[in-house]
Amino acid sequence: xxxxxxxxxxVLVLCVGALVQMLGVAIGRNVARDAVIGLLxxxxxxxxxxxxxxxxxxxxxxxxxPDVWASYSAVLIILSAxxxxxxxxxxxxxxxxxxxxxxxxxxxxxxxxxxxMTGAVHDVSFFLGLExxxxxxxxxxxxxxxxxxxxxxxxxxIVLSGVASAMLLFGFALTYLETGSLRFIxxxxxxxxxxxxxxxxxxxxxSGMFFKLSAVPFHLWLADVLEGTSIxxxxxxxxxxxxxxxxxMVRYFASVNLYMSGPATNEVIAxxxxxxxxxxxxxxxxxxxxxxxxGSSIAHIGYLLVAFLSxxxxxxxxxxxxxxxxxVSTLGIFALMAxxxxxxxxxxxxxxxxxxxxxxxxxxxxxxxSLAGIPPAVGFFAKFYIxxxxxxxGRLGLLLILVMSSVIGLYYYLRVIRIMLMxxxxxxxxxxxxxxxxxxxxxxxVLACVTLLFGVFPxxxxxxxxxLIVMPSPPPGSSGxx
Amino acid sequence: xxxxxxxxxxxxxCAAAMVITRTIAVHALVYMVATLLALACVFDTLGAPFAxxxxxxxxxxxxxxxxxFVVMMVNLGRPDQEREKSWLxxxxxxxxALLALILLCTLxxxxxxxxxxxxxxxxxxxxGPQAVGLRLxxxxxxxxxxxxxxxxxxxxxAFHIGRRIGERQx
Numbered sequence: 001x002x003x004x005x006x007x008x009x010x011v012l013v014l015c016v017g018a019l020v021q022m023l024g025v026a027i028g029r030n031v032a033r034d035a036v037i038g039l040l041x042x043x044x045x046x047x048x049x050x051x052x053x054x055x056x057x058x059x060x061x062x063x064x065x066p067d068v069w070a071s072y073s074a075v076l077i078i079l080s081a082x083x084x085x086x087x088x089x090x091x092x093x094x095x096x097x098x099x100x101x102x103x104x105x106x107x108x109x110x111x112x113x114x115x116x117m118t119g120a121v122h123d124v125s126f127f128l129g130l131e132x133x134x135x136x137x138x139x140x141x142x143x144x145x146x147x148x149x150x151x152x153x154x155x156x157x158i159v160l161s162g163v164a165s166a167m168l169l170f171g172f173a174l175t176y177l178e179t180g181s182l183r184f185i186x187x188x189x190x191x192x193x194x195x196x197x198x199x200x201x202x203x204x205x206x207s208g209m210f211f212k213l214s215a216v217p218f219h220l221w222l223a224d225v226l227e228g229t230s231i232x233x234x235x236x237x238x239x240x241x242x243x244x245x246x247x248x249m250v251r252y253f254a255s256v257n258l259y260m261s262g263p264a265t266n267e268v269i270a271x272x273x274x275x276x277x278x279x280x281x282x283x284x285x286x287x288x289x290x291x292x293x294x295g296s297s298i299a300h301i302g303y304l305l306v307a308f309l310s311x312x313x314x315x316x317x318x319x320x321x322x323x324x325x326x327x328v329s330t331l332g333i334f335a336l337m338a339x340x341x342x343x344x345x346x347x348x349x350x351x352x353x354x355x356x357x358x359x360x361x362x363x364x365x366x367x368x369x370s371l372a373g374i375p376p377a378v379g380f381f382a383k384f385y386i387x388x389x390x391x392x393x394g395r396l397g398l399l400l401i402l403v404m405s406s407v408i409g410l411y412y413y414l415r416v417i418r419i420m421l422m423x424x425x426x427x428x429x430x431x432x433x434x435x436x437x438x439x440x441x442x443x444x445x446v447l448a449c450v451t452l453l454f455g456v457f458p459x460x461x462x463x464x465x466x467x468l469i470v471m472p473s474p475p476p477g478s479s480g481x482x
Numbered sequence: 483x484x485x486x487x488x489x490x491x492x493x494x495x496c497a498a499a500m501v502i503t504r505t506i507a508v509h510a511l512v513y514m515v516a517t518l519l520a521l522a523c524v525f526d527t528l529g530a531p532f533a534x535x536x537x538x539x540x541x542x543x544x545x546x547x548x549x550x551f552v553v554m555m556v557n558l559g560r561p562d563q564e565r566e567k568s569w570l571x572x573x574x575x576x577x578x579a580l581l582a583l584i585l586l587c588t589l590x591x592x593x594x595x596x597x598x599x600x601x602x603x604x605x606x607x608x609x610g611p612q613a614v615g616l617r618l619x620x621x622x623x624x625x626x627x628x629x630x631x632x633x634x635x636x637x638x639x640a641f642h643i644g645r646r647i648g649e650r651q652x
Binding site for chain 1: 620621622623624625627628629631632634635636638639640641642643645
């Protein structure tokens with residue numbers, strides 16, 4: 001049987017775009033031009049997702065799945081990358097003429113890694129995508145010049161990322177030993193000669209992914225990394241890499257019955273519970289907005305895992321919806337921080353924001369309400385959708401914990417709004433507020449409108465999510481190669 | 483499990499443990515070379531002589547030499563000739579050398595006792611350079627192309643971080 005493989009259009013466009021950006025740097029450094037090229041590349045890859053595939057290769061191993069789930073997550077990733085691109089512009093770190101061009105090149109490469117992960121059906125293509133996402137992130141995290149905590153954050157990130165990659169590879173090796181195939185799929189432990197090896201492989205792969213997703217108990221690096229790096233890069237770590245990993249994880253388990261109690265299912269359940277409770281408790285005590293968002297991001301991974309654990313028609317649809325809702329709201333907060341007060345990440349700096357910048361404070365409140373899950377913001381419907389999926393899947397215990405930890409979450413999200421409503425204390429000098437540049441302002445407005453619109457009319461996104469089918473990687477017979 | 487394979491594995495683990503417990507970079511590097519040699523022997527025993535050769539040439543050869551160069555260059559300009567001499571006394575290189583000697587003896591022993599009972603090799607016998615090349619530039623061509631972008635990403639990141647530190651020291 002003739003096998004063939006293809007390269008998704010978005011990956012192709014991003015590869016070519018990265019080369020064009022390299023060429024640009026080689027000709028001469030000009031941050032503004034490189035930023036425009038980077039934006040064009042991202043927009044072009046967004047357009048390319050919907051086009052028919054152009055690059056086929058006969059006689060090749062199947063590397064990518066041509067399904068709607070891959071396209072959906074790719075669109076989400078590219079849109080997030082565009083948002084991050086817009087909020088990076090005029091950032092003091094990025095505008096530095098000697099290094100700014102690399103920033104946009106690394107952003108393109110990170111997007112390339114994320115997009116290739118979402119469609120990967122082969123261990124090799126998944127791993128290449130993952131590393132293509134992780135290595136540019138390393139450079140981006142260390143991008144703040146002369147900041148010692150940026151170096152510290154990069155160090156923490158690279159060491160823990162290396163550990164996670166090693167675990168993943170070990171898991172892949174054990175799975176290969178057992179099944180003799182490199183398909184990116186959790187092995188069915190039932191019909192194996194050595195079920196223990198296959199189970200160990202799955203658990204190791206899962207642990208590696210949780211490390212990268214920073215779910216509790218693998219979450220230690222996230223808060224420090226978000227605090228140490230610049231705000232757009234923090235958004236990249238908190239949003240883009242999580243979408244990519246979650247999308248890949250869903251595909252990895254597409255063929256496994258998660259109703260069945262087994263070591264892998266138990267690990268996911270334990271991690272989901274720990275993430276929901278631990279993430280919210282971590283966020284509760286923070287005084288830095290970025291650390292609070294790190295805790296919130298961990299908790300949201302826990303909520304997503306509840307949808308992931310509730311097999312049924314609602315599972316993919318609700319996780320897709322939740323991913324979109326989480327990305328929009330979190331990106332909105334980061335865009336606001338980057339635009340209004342790039343230096344003021346302490347929550348107390350936001351005192352009296354409703355008086356000083358009413359529009360920005362209103363937008364911030366919408367994003368926070370969405371993350372807390374309060375109507376009319378989109379986060380309410382997203383959480384409701386996950387609860388529906390959980391009910392359909394019979395995960396009552398998990399839902400109970402979801403509701404309880406959401407109540408904890410309510411406290412710290414609303415605390416920020418309360419602080420913005422209060423007048424600034426006299427003894428503490430007010431930190432200077434800047435106005436965002438036009439693009440960032442437009443980005444914030446669009447994100448706030450999207451948060452409200454999808455919260456009130458979620459129908460479009462629900463219909464989109466209902467058609468999502470995750471294809472497990474094809475069986476060995478149809479690929480022709482191991 | 484064959485006895486040579488067990489010896490190689492044991493040597494690799496011992497040397498790796500020494501790598502991460504040394505406090506002086508050069509000492510760790512010498513043990514690292516022993517680890518990589520042991521790994522190369524493991525690859526060879528498993529039926530991948532090409533991978534073993536690459537391990538020796540690229541890792542133990544080129545990359546380790548580069549590491550040693552960097553360690554020497556970083557300390558440039560300091561009066562540490564005596565310190566460097568003290569780095570490589572007999573006590574520091576004799577253990578890695580012994581480990582490498584064990585590997586050599588086992589390898590020679592294994593080579594002279596090629597028996598009818600073959601090693602747990604891959605199904606098609608030893609995997610040579612031709613087989614690897616045909617695979618890489620046949621079915622896995624797209625992954626080769628994608629990994630070039632991975633290398634580009636690593637290169638740009640490393641360049642960026644390295645240059646930052648360099649400029650700060652001015």
